[in-house]
Amino acid sequence: MLVYIIRRVFQSALVLFLMSLLVFVGVFAIGNPIDILISAQADQKDIEAATAALGLDKPLWSQYWVFLKGVAAGDLGRSFAFNIPAIQLIFERMPATFELALVAMVMAVGLGIPLGLLAGLKPNSWVGKLIMTGSILGFSLPTFWVGLLLIMVFAVQLGWLPSNGRGPTTNLFGIPVSFLSVEGLQHLLLPALNLALYKLSLIIRLTRAGTQEALLQDYVKFARAKGLSSARVVGVHVLKNIMIPIVTVIGLEFGSVIAFAIVTESIFAWPGMGKLIIDAIAVLDRPVIVAYLLVIVTIFIVINLVVDLVYSLLDPRVRLSESKG
Amino acid sequence: MCSTRACKSSDSSTVTDATISPITLEVRNLSTHFFTREGVAKAVNDVSFSVAPGEIMGLVGESGSGKSMTGYSIMGLIDAPGKIVGGNIFLKGRDLRGFDAEQMRDVRGNRIAMIFQDPMMTLNPVLRIDTQMIEAIQAHEPVSREKALARAREALVQVGIPSPDERLFAYPHQFSGGMRQRVAIATALLMKPDLIIADEPTTALDVTIQGQILYEMQKLCRVSNTALIWITHDLSVIAGLADHVCVMYAGRIVERGSVAQVLDQPRHPYTRGLIDSVPSHSGTRGTTLKQIPGMTPSLLALPSGCAFRERCHWADNTCRDDPAERTDMAAHGVRCCHPLEGQA
């Protein structure tokens, strides 16, 4: 087991390193941010001075080396636009994105699994068909379009919920969160719902397929032959079997939820990392772009690792065979 | 060894009026049909038999003969598009067909237990053995977990599983095939049922293991006076195990009687064909293996009259009419227009 973990960590570090190289080369080699940051009247001397100040006159490999040294020290450069350390900027915005992503995942799982179970148990009833149609829509419609619709209906027409921004925050273990107040929840509801929709549809479809498959299995027949109640057959036997692949998917999807937050944050003007990266791309604020990409890649890799470990814990067949050999 | 009273013929329709009948199970004119898009498949077609306490009945037939479906019908496990369309199932005198869903649930695993063919898939791979055995008890009796655990342990000992205390906390994939089947048997015995239906439980196992399991089952049934229906396609198993046997073909019982009667003096051409097709030691080497010509008909496209006539050596025009079952004095019944006489 330990060998397995070490091996995975090593692989992840390798991937991270390669990604950083790719990202760096990609972002730094193309495009010249000086043109954006310096006013049009600047003369050659000013441009040269600014270029030198930002270290952009050195050759690429030298810039990368400086960058790596910085990373080791925890410094990913200063934002060109805001002039504060890029990494600090990202960490400032992270709680907002994480809060949104977590609430969205909770919604998706909390609604998705029961609905999927229902659709799997009664596939031909009108409820089952309705759920499936809904999931197809949620799956195929672009997130931003649904966000648009939500704003139109709930904010503009009905005026029930605010259409942008984050509510007032309170500190929970030193991290600012907004779901602890009613106003915070109001601001949180629409964006979280928007973000959750795609995952919700995915989870519904997965759960339904898993349930339908599980119901055909012999162990369900045997459970019924033992005289177990339907509640127990579904709630324990079926559920435990379908949970394993679903948990894997949920874990992996969490990373993509964070990425998709980019869109939701843009629509609802939610002050998270996603909005930051869009703004940074628009002005080619390289350090921020690089820092964001590296942070996201790290998050991804960590999530993948954790999911692998959790999977091996959940499935006794994997766990026990690993420990034997 | 057969008590003549147990081998009831199908056209006798009397049953004792006492609410508790000494016969464990009496099935009368049971019919289960499947209503599919391509037509109606009569999986179980007017089937009748009975089993007494402590008795072992073999239900023999090929796949598609309806033998498993008969078992499921008795358990009430027929799902759409199938439906029991006629007949009665008397368990100790009470007609199960009159039971509602909750009553049936109470009967399953409690008064009637079932063992399936593939033990790997019958036991839920992600749940521990003790969980799966304890829930079988707690579904029917309000018993504490400790007591249930103790009973489960006892059951494992009964079926001959070594180190039961460790085994209880193991997962199914940690057992061999034979052990898993023993666990399934142990689970079936937990509530001391009146009847056990075993659906090809040894087909997936090695011959040696098969022998052990057969022996255990026989012993357990005699000791606890549990009736046993053993569903199989393998005649040799029946020969060593059962008291009496019913042969099924295309949803109907075509021959019934004690094991000695049916196997030594088969009267239905199909039974004869089955017995002959088993390779035996007595034949000389190089002789062709005998087989029953043709294939089992699809239940959706049964020939009219006797379902076996297209494969039967002795068939003629009278076989176009559905033969009724006829029983002789020794309670050896056969459904055939030209029953064979005599030879072994």
Place this chain on the structure above:
Amino acid sequence: MMNAPASLAVESPWQRLRRDFMESRLAMFGLILLGLVVFVAICAPLISMQNPYDLKQVSIEDSRMAPGSTMSTGKTALLGTDEQGRDLLSAIFYGLRISLMVGVTSTFFAMLIGLSIGLFAAYAGGRTDSAIMRLVDIQLSFPAILIALILLAVLGQGIDKTIVALITVQWAYYARTVRGAALAERQKEYMEAARVLALPTARVIFRHLLPNCLPPLIVIATVQVAHAIALEATLSYLGIGVPVTEPSLGMLIRNGFEYMLSGKYWISFYPGIALLITIVAINLVADQLRDVLNPRLQK
């Protein structure tokens, strides 16, 4: 056990495909809708009232007019006008063109590239295969939007760059599917037979292997067109996809977004509906194709 009597009719696979497909009314509806969308996209210049990107035809006086109002040219703007004074219906027709073109082109090329790489990996085997598949896995473990984001941040805006980004995002999926199918098919007997007959590899691949891998590919490609269209719309909405001068539906939605709160919803809403119709139509067709081509459901 419950075998249906064998069908006596002999029909080609295409005929059977068509017959099975037509069993679902919903799918037929989707197909008709899709046909309509494609027709509109192709004939946009012929059926639009004006060319919304020809500055001579557009007047700023007409800006932000409600649906049904009359424009300065005397014609009726059925769906209203946008902030530049362009007739929204015409803008939607032209926008559909671009959205569809980007979606189909990127899917087509992604499939071509993915197919080639996947087949190559399957045939090369060994370490080449492993290396390629690692690459594929890594790419697939990142969400499409992130990859597209990075690429477009580096490349800049533009239709061609958007197509490139979409191709990059999609090829890996085809590569993995084709490789899997190719490996499975290789084990089958007809491939043995072809090898024994010493048929040239190219012929084996194209005449024998490919037709059998085709069904899952068709389904995936159809769904992917919808995804590509949705992704392009998202990227354009975020401002990093197609340029303002040749707006796709996503860009149109972006342009109209700021007017949402002031009640001029149509500028964003109607392009959104057009997008919805396109995507739903494609998905309806794809779903039925999937059911029809799924070998496990073949009864």
